[in-house]
Amino acid sequence: xxxxxxxxxxxxxxxxxxxxxxxxxxxxxxxxxxxxxxxxxxxxxxxxxxxxxxxxxxxxxxxxxxxxxxxxxxxxxxxxxxxxxxxxxxxxxxxxxxxxxxxxx
Amino acid sequence: xxxxxxxxxxxxxxxxxxxxxxxxxxxxxxxxxxxxxxxxxxxxxxxxxxxxxxxxxxxxxxxxxxxxxxxxxxxxxxxxxxxxxxxxxxxxxxxxxxxxxxxxxxxxxxxxxxxxxxxxxxxxxxxxxxxxxxxxxxxxxxxxxxxxxxxxxxxxxxxxxxxxxxxxxxxxxxxxxxxxxxxxxxxxxxxxxxxxxxxxxxxxxxxxxxxxxxxxxxxxxxxxxxxxxxxxxxxxxxxxxxxxxxxxxxxxxxxxxxxxxxxxxxxxxxxxxxxxxxxxxxxxxxxxxxxxxxxxxxxxxxxxxxxxxxxxxxxxxxxxxxxxxxxxxxxxxxxxxxxxxxxxxxxxxxxxxxxxxxxxxxxxxxxxxxxxxxxxxxxxxxxxxxxxxxxxxxxxxxxxxxxxxxxxxxxxxxxxxxxxxxxxxxxxxxxxxxxxxxxxxxxxxxxxxxxxxxxxxxxxxxxxxxxxxxxxxxxxxxxxxxxxx
Numbered sequence: 001x002x003x004x005x006x007x008x009x010x011x012x013x014x015x016x017x018x019x020x021x022x023x024x025x026x027x028x029x030x031x032x033x034x035x036x037x038x039x040x041x042x043x044x045x046x047x048x049x050x051x052x053x054x055x056x057x058x059x060x061x062x063x064x065x066x067x068x069x070x071x072x073x074x075x076x077x078x079x080x081x082x083x084x085x086x087x088x089x090x091x092x093x094x095x096x097x098x099x100x101x102x103x104x105x
Numbered sequence: 106x107x108x109x110x111x112x113x114x115x116x117x118x119x120x121x122x123x124x125x126x127x128x129x130x131x132x133x134x135x136x137x138x139x140x141x142x143x144x145x146x147x148x149x150x151x152x153x154x155x156x157x158x159x160x161x162x163x164x165x166x167x168x169x170x171x172x173x174x175x176x177x178x179x180x181x182x183x184x185x186x187x188x189x190x191x192x193x194x195x196x197x198x199x200x201x202x203x204x205x206x207x208x209x210x211x212x213x214x215x216x217x218x219x220x221x222x223x224x225x226x227x228x229x230x231x232x233x234x235x236x237x238x239x240x241x242x243x244x245x246x247x248x249x250x251x252x253x254x255x256x257x258x259x260x261x262x263x264x265x266x267x268x269x270x271x272x273x274x275x276x277x278x279x280x281x282x283x284x285x286x287x288x289x290x291x292x293x294x295x296x297x298x299x300x301x302x303x304x305x306x307x308x309x310x311x312x313x314x315x316x317x318x319x320x321x322x323x324x325x326x327x328x329x330x331x332x333x334x335x336x337x338x339x340x341x342x343x344x345x346x347x348x349x350x351x352x353x354x355x356x357x358x359x360x361x362x363x364x365x366x367x368x369x370x371x372x373x374x375x376x377x378x379x380x381x382x383x384x385x386x387x388x389x390x391x392x393x394x395x396x397x398x399x400x401x402x403x404x405x406x407x408x409x410x411x412x413x414x415x416x417x418x419x420x421x422x423x424x425x426x427x428x429x430x431x432x433x434x435x436x437x438x439x440x441x442x443x444x445x446x447x448x449x450x451x452x453x454x455x456x457x458x459x460x461x462x463x464x465x466x467x468x469x470x471x472x473x474x475x476x477x478x479x480x481x482x483x484x485x486x487x488x489x490x491x492x493x494x495x496x497x498x499x500x501x502x503x504x505x506x507x508x509x510x511x512x513x514x515x516x517x518x519x520x521x522x523x524x525x526x527x528x529x530x531x532x533x534x535x536x537x538x539x540x541x542x543x544x545x546x547x548x549x550x551x552x553x554x555x556x557x558x559x560x561x562x563x564x565x566x567x568x569x570x571x572x573x574x575x576x577x578x579x580x581x582x583x584x585x586x587x588x589x590x
Contacts (some may be wrong), residue, residue, distance in 0.1 A: 034483050040147070041348075049218070050161065089485040
C-alpha cells in the first residue's frame with residue numbers, strides 16, 4: 001500500500017470517530033434536520049464529479065460525468081435549502097429553546 | 106505560482122470545507138445554533154466546490170482544449186442545482202422525508218458514477234491497482250444500492266410504491282443470489298487487478314456493469330419487503346451508506362475532502378439509525394429482514410369485535426366540555442395531524458384552552474411522523490411554543506395526572522398492546538401511556554389500522570371517546586364548540 005493510501009486510511013478512520021462524537025450529542029428534536037443536514041454534506045461527491053468531468057474525453061465519460069454532476073448538484077443545493085427551511089422554523093419561536101432547566105417544576 | 110503552491114492552497118480550502126462540516130454538524134446540537142451550523146456547513150461546501158473549480162481552471166493545462174468538461178460542470182450544476190432548489194423550496198413539510206430520501210438517492214448515484222468512470226478510465230489504459238479496484242467496487246456497489254433503495258423508500262413514503270411489505274415468490278432467494286453474485290464479481294475484479302486472473306479491459310468493464318446491475322436490483326429487493334412504518338430507519342441507514350460510498354469515491358480519486366465528509370456522514374447515519382431502532386425497541390437487523398406491518402398478522406385478530414369490545418363515539422359538544430373543564434390536557438399528535446395540515450388548528454385549540462386556564466402540553470413520541478423529530482418540525486412550523494413539546498420519557502408520568510388525553514392522528518405509538526400483548530408485532534416498543542389519562546379523546550377518520558397495519562385496543566377502552574372526523578375539520582369544530590362552552 002502506498003503512503004498516500006495509508007494517510008487516506010488514517011484520515012478516514014479519524015473522520016469516522018469525529019462523526020460519532022459530534023453526532024451522538026444531538027437531541028432527538030433535531031434528528032430530522034440532522035439527517036437532512038448530513039444528507040447535504042455527502043453532496044461533497046459533487047467535487048468528485050467535477051474532477052472526473054475535467055478529464056472526460058469520450059462520449060461515455062462525458063455522459064457519466066454529466067449525470068454525476070447533475071446528481072451531486074441536486075444533492076448539495078436541495079439538501080442545504082431544505083435543511084435551512086426546516087431550521088428556520090425552529091428559530092421563529094418566541095420562547096428561547098433552552099433546556100428544561102429554565103422552567104421550574 | 107507554481108502548480109505545487111496552487112494545489113496546496115486548494116488543499117487548504119478543501120480542509121477548511123471539511124472543518125466547516127464538522128463544526129456545522131456540532132452546532133446542530135441545539136436549536137438555537139442549528140441554522141447557523143447548517144449555513145456554516147453550506148459555506149464550507151461552497152468553498153470546497155469553488156476551490157475545485159479554480160484548481161481545474163488554473164492548474165497547468167487547465168481544462169484542456171475541449172470546451173466539453175467546463176460545459177459539463179457548468180450546465181450540469183445549473184440543471185441539478187436548479188432542480189434541487191425548486192424541489193427543496195416547494196416541498197410541503199409533510200413530504201420532507203421522501204425528498205431527503207430522493208436527494209440521498211442521487212448522492213449515492215453520483216458516488217457510484219465517479220467510481221465507475223474512474224475504473225473504466227484506469228482499466229482502459231491498463232492502470233489498475235488492487236486498492237483502487239477494491240474502493241471502486243465498494244463505491245459502485247454501495248452507491249448503487251443506495252440509489253435504487255432510496256428511490257423505493259421515497260416511493261413508499263410518497264405512496265407511489267405500496268407501503269406494505271412486498272414479497273414475491275423467491276424474493277429472499279433472489280436477494281441472497283444477488284448478494285453472492287456481487288461478492289463473486291468483487292473478488293474477480295480484485296484478483297484481476299492483482300494479476301492473478303487475466304481479464305481483458307472489455308471483459309472487466311462488463312463484469313463491473315453486471316456488479317452494478319446486481320447492486321441496483323439488490324437495493325430494490327432489500328427495501329421492498331420493509332413496511333412503510335420502518336422507512337425512517339431505512340432512509341437513515343441508506344444515508345449512512347451514501348456517506349460511505351462518497352468516502353470510497355474519495356479513495357478512488359484520492360481526494361481528502363470526499364473521504365472526510367463521507368466518513369462523517371457514514372458515522373452520523375449509523376448513530377442516527379441506531380437511535381431510531383432503539384426508539385422502537387427493535388434491532389436494525391430485525392427491521393432489515395422486513396415483513397413488519399403486514400396488517401393481517403396474528404395481532405390483527407385483536408381487532409374490534411374480536412374480543413367483544415365496543416367503540417364509544419362522542420359528539421363535538423361533549424368533547425368540548427370535557428376539554429374546557431379539564432385542568433390538564435395532553436395532546437398527542439401523530440402523522441395524521443400533519444397529513445390533514447391541522448398543525449395550526451391544534452395550536453388554536455391549545456391557545457383557547459390555555460386562555461381558560463387549562464394546562465396544555467404536547468406528547469411527542471420519538472418516531473411520531475415519518476422521521477425522528479418530524480413532529481417537532483411540523484409543530485414548530487405552526488408556532489407551537491417549544492417548552493410545550495414534551496418527549497416521551499418526560500411526559501409519560503404526566504398522563505396519570507391528565508384529565509384528558511387528546512389523540513390526533515396518532516395510532517401505533519399509543520397502542521397499549523406494545524406493553525401487554527407479546528403477540529403484537531409492536532410488543533416492546535416504548536409507547537405514550539395515553540391510557541393512563543382519566544379520559545381519552547381520539548380524533549380519527551375511521552377505525553382503519555395505522556401505518557404499522559395493526560389494530561389499536563386503545564379505541565376499545567371504556568375511557569376512550571372517538572370523534573370520527575378528519576383531523577383538521579375535527580379540530581376546527583372542537584375550537585368552535587369550546588368557544589361556545
